[in-house]
Amino acid sequence: MSDSKRPEPPEGPMCLTRRSFLSISVLAGAAALGTPAIARSAQGQGSPEFKGWPKSYGMLTDFTACVGCRSCEKACNEANRMPAPEKPFDDASVFEESRWPSATAYTVVNRYKNSADSSRPLFRKIQCNHCLEPACATACPIHAYTKTPEGAVIYNKDLCFGCRYCVVACPFNIPAYDYSSPLDAKIVKCILCFGRIKEGKIPACAEACPAGALTFGRRADLLKLARKRIIDSPEKYIDHIYGEREVGGTSWLYLSGVPFEQLGFPTNLPEKPLIELSKGYLSTVPVIFTTFPAIFGMVYAVMRHNERAAGKEERSKQHKEVDHE
Amino acid sequence: MKKHIEKAPSLLACVVLGLVAVAAGSPSWGDVKKIPDVIILKDIQNRYGPVTFDHKKHTTLAENCGICHHTHAKKTYETCGDCHTQAAKILKAAANGMLMPCSGCHGEYSPETPGMPDLKVALHKKCFTCHVGMGDLGESPMGCVNTCHTRK
Numbered sequence: 001m002s003d004s005k006r007p008e009p010p011e012g013p014m015c016l017t018r019r020s021f022l023s024i025s026v027l028a029g030a031a032a033l034g035t036p037a038i039a040r041s042a043q044g045q046g047s048p049e050f051k052g053w054p055k056s057y058g059m060l061t062d063f064t065a066c067v068g069c070r071s072c073e074k075a076c077n078e079a080n081r082m083p084a085p086e087k088p089f090d091d092a093s094v095f096e097e098s099r100w101p102s103a104t105a106y107t108v109v110n111r112y113k114n115s116a117d118s119s120r121p122l123f124r125k126i127q128c129n130h131c132l133e134p135a136c137a138t139a140c141p142i143h144a145y146t147k148t149p150e151g152a153v154i155y156n157k158d159l160c161f162g163c164r165y166c167v168v169a170c171p172f173n174i175p176a177y178d179y180s181s182p183l184d185a186k187i188v189k190c191i192l193c194f195g196r197i198k199e200g201k202i203p204a205c206a207e208a209c210p211a212g213a214l215t216f217g218r219r220a221d222l223l224k225l226a227r228k229r230i231i232d233s234p235e236k237y238i239d240h241i242y243g244e245r246e247v248g249g250t251s252w253l254y255l256s257g258v259p260f261e262q263l264g265f266p267t268n269l270p271e272k273p274l275i276e277l278s279k280g281y282l283s284t285v286p287v288i289f290t291t292f293p294a295i296f297g298m299v300y301a302v303m304r305h306n307e308r309a310a311g312k313e314e315r316s317k318q319h320k321e322v323d324h325e
Numbered sequence: 326m327k328k329h330i331e332k333a334p335s336l337l338a339c340v341v342l343g344l345v346a347v348a349a350g351s352p353s354w355g356d357v358k359k360i361p362d363v364i365i366l367k368d369i370q371n372r373y374g375p376v377t378f379d380h381k382k383h384t385t386l387a388e389n390c391g392i393c394h395h396t397h398a399k400k401t402y403e404t405c406g407d408c409h410t411q412a413a414k415i416l417k418a419a420a421n422g423m424l425m426p427c428s429g430c431h432g433e434y435s436p437e438t439p440g441m442p443d444l445k446v447a448l449h450k451k452c453f454t455c456h457v458g459m460g461d462l463g464e465s466p467m468g469c470v471n472t473c474h475t476r477k
């Protein structure tokens with residue numbers, strides 16, 4: 001089946017309200033008992049030959065160009081209207097520790113030793129890789145995630161009920177927990193500035209990068225561009241475009257002058273999407289993965305049901321008391 | 326006395342750089358009247374103070390103009406003065422359409438042409454060719470401030 005004939009992603013998950021989810025969770029859970037969760041893979045993209053939406057966008061990070069100026073972090077902070085960080089963006093002391101994307105910074109830049117040139121360090125910008133077949137989306141029992149035809153993996157914060165399956169599933173350890181409302185924690189992550197893309201702009205980090213280390217464009221064009229850079233300067237780059245194949249491909253691609261493990265990248269990832277691999281796994285051990293969401297969903301629904309029943313009782317009691325008076 | 330070109334806070338900086346560009350061969354600065362010594366860039370004055378670019382100094386440091394002005398990498402002139410001492414009209418005709426500001430190609434970035442960096446990236450990349458590794462540029466975000474961009 002050719003890519004162009006792929007169905008448009010359903011609007012469904014975005015329209016679901018949290019309440020309607022709760023009311024159907026028992027049904028969905030029960031359905032999951034009989035059907036491997038994976039059959040409901042992210043927006044129906046779980047087939048082995050799926051190579052991403054045609055003409056989808058992506059980003060190319062060229063680590064040989066990055067100078068560690070943190071302009072991208074600053075731009076991300078401003079675009080997402082986050083509070084100013086404790087240390088200003090031109091403070092190099094943040095490089096002393098290894099940081100990771102969090103609820104207050106969807107992207108961070110870390111400093112690494114440079115094995116190719118000890119006189120200057122290397123920098124790595126970390127954020128969601130916007131996988132072509134996102135494991136986060138597959139793992140999410142309520143389809144809060146959507147892989148958009150534009151390439152961005154977005155999520156509906158209002159649907160998230162905090163099960164953290166996506167956190168466990170993501171091969172890059174990206175979804176972060178926003179505990180700002182302790183009783184209603186939700187995941188957060190980079191969404192490739194989806195709103196800006198829709199407005200015809202480019203992601204804020206790419207717009208801010210002065211060094212040309214971040215290039216936003218069509219993924220297919222970026223692959224050609226990356227390959228050309230390797231061919232033109234074989235002495236400068238290692239012969240690997242990270243993200244071209246890893247876990248079935250990611251919208252975010254990387255070029256480096258040193259092996260990717262030296263920049264802390266996982267280099268033992270399969271080339272097949274995790275969705276694809278977990279299919280086989282699921283058929284052998286379906287119990288855990290398929291019954292878990294169901295049980296979880298049922299417990300949750302029952303709890304809510306009891307809560308509501310208790311609330312109703314309370315209210316009718318009050319009514320009666322009022323009547324009595 | 327140094328000639329100062331003060332320019333409006335716009336991407337027109339490049340026009341100036343572009344005009345400066347029509348110089349090839351070994352830079353024979355002395356004969357050239359139309360090239361600015363110092364260019365003051367005020368494009369991002371909302372964030373940083375103006376950047377003072379000592380063009381004259383760079384012409385003595387660079388091996389040839391093509392090091393920075395890549396469209397001049399193909400040397401077709403003996404000296405800068407071959408073009409730059411002539412009247413503007415003749416210069417334009419002689420340059421035969423080659424006289425184009427940087428922004429002619431490096432305009433606003435379009436994701437449809439990811440191989441073409443915008444002006445900001447094109448200029449920074451040129452600076453970084455030599456300046457990364459000088460001082461703390463490439464080590465600390467303060468390198469930007471310490472090298473070119475004064476804090477407001």
Ligand code: SF4
Nearest residue numbers: 128129131134136170
């Ligand atoms: S990197 Fe993780 S969070 Fe981002 S799309 Fe891939 S699986 Fe999802």
Ligand code: SF4
Nearest residue numbers: 066067069070072209
């Ligand atoms: S803005 Fe560009 S050069 Fe600066 S830290 Fe980010 S990726 Fe690196």
